[in-house]
Amino acid sequence: MLELNIEKSWVGAVWRRSSVRSYTGAPDEEQLKRLGALCRKLSWQGVTIRLFQGPGLRSAIKGTDVYAVIVAKAGTPPETEGYMGEALVLEATAMGLGTCWLGAGFIPDIIERNVDLQSGEAVHCVISIGKANLPAFAPKRKPLEKICGMNEEQLSALGSWQKDAVLSARVAPSAINMQPWKITADSASVKIEENALLYKKYSRIDCGICMLHAAVGASGAGRTPRWKKVDDAYVLTA
Numbered sequence: 457m458l459e460l461n462i463e464k465s466w467v468g469a470v471w472r473r474s475s476v477r478s479y480t481g482a483p484d485e486e487q488l489k490r491l492g493a494l495c496r497k498l499s500w501q502g503v504t505i506r507l508f509q510g511p512g513l514r515s516a517i518k519g520t521d522v523y524a525v526i527v528a529k530a531g532t533p534p535e536t537e538g539y540m541g542e543a544l545v546l547e548a549t550a551m552g553l554g555t556c557w558l559g560a561g562f563i564p565d566i567i568e569r570n571v572d573l574q575s576g577e578a579v580h581c582v583i584s585i586g587k588a589n590l591p592a593f594a595p596k597r598k599p600l601e602k603i604c605g606m607n608e609e610q611l612s613a614l615g616s617w618q619k620d621a622v623l624s625a626r627v628a629p630s631a632i633n634m635q636p637w638k639i640t641a642d643s644a645s646v647k648i649e650e651n652a653l654l655y656k657k658y659s660r661i662d663c664g665i666c667m668l669h670a671a672v673g674a675s676g677a678g679r680t681p682r683w684k685k686v687d688d689a690y691v692l693t694a
């Protein structure tokens with residue numbers, strides 16, 4: 457499950473990414489071509505990602521009219537939407553572009569018409585993409601101990617990849633920065649599960665985003681990440 461080739465350039469992109477709502481322009485032709493090819497590559501496991509240029513974004517997003525729409529077939533786990541969408545985000549970041557996940561920042565009528573949504577398909581999120589107007593900055597995250605019950609030293613003691621996986625997971629974007637995940641690390645694995653006490657609407661998509669970050673962290677530590685679903689949690693071995 458969630459088989460995806462993790463690109464080396466995503467390891468650094470995890471640390472350079474932050475949500476961009478103000479852009480100086482759309483990606484150029486060459487960048488659009490690369491993004492389009494990547495959207496086709498990421499369209500599987502129940503998810504189709506399509507790139508558009510034109511109206512569809514709300515006015516909070518300024519300076520670009522390019523966006524990717526994540527279309528999910530009925531029955532697709534929302535985690536897959538997050539996982540595949542964040543792969544696009546990290547690749548765009550590696551290309552020097554800014555992005556922002558949008559659950560509310562798009563106009564559903566326009567998007568659904570553009571996509572020609574079929575019965576059994578749904579759009580929960582769109583990702584704006586363009587040339588960032590500002591350098592990335594690091595928004596606040598919950599303390600490490602709060603999300604995984606360990607500090608960096610304790611994580612390091614577990615093995616060679618768990619710390620990188622958890623630290624990368626911690627900086628994942630989430631709707632209204634809720635970080636609705638619980639992470640458990642041990643000597644063999646890193647487990648990620650939903651921890652959405654207040655706001656559940658996007659929490660499983662958020663978990664999928666967090667999972668891709670964990671896999672990228674493990675990959676950056678020289679491992680080959682593999683996911684398995686155990687009850688309601690996703691378990692990463694590497």
Ligand SMILES: Cc1cc2nc3c(=O)[nH]c(=O)nc-3n(C[C@H](O)[C@H](O)[C@H](O)COP(=O)(O)O)c2cc1C
Pocket residue numbers: 473474475476477516556557558559560561562581595627628629630631632633658661662665
């Ligand atoms: C599923 C999802 C939906 C989001 N929806 C919106 C949105 O509608 N409008 C917006 O401005 N930001 C949206 N965001 C961006 C979050 O607010 C942002 O990721 C979070 O505050 C953390 O900041 P960072 O991405 O800069 O690390 C969304 C993020 C995710 C993951």
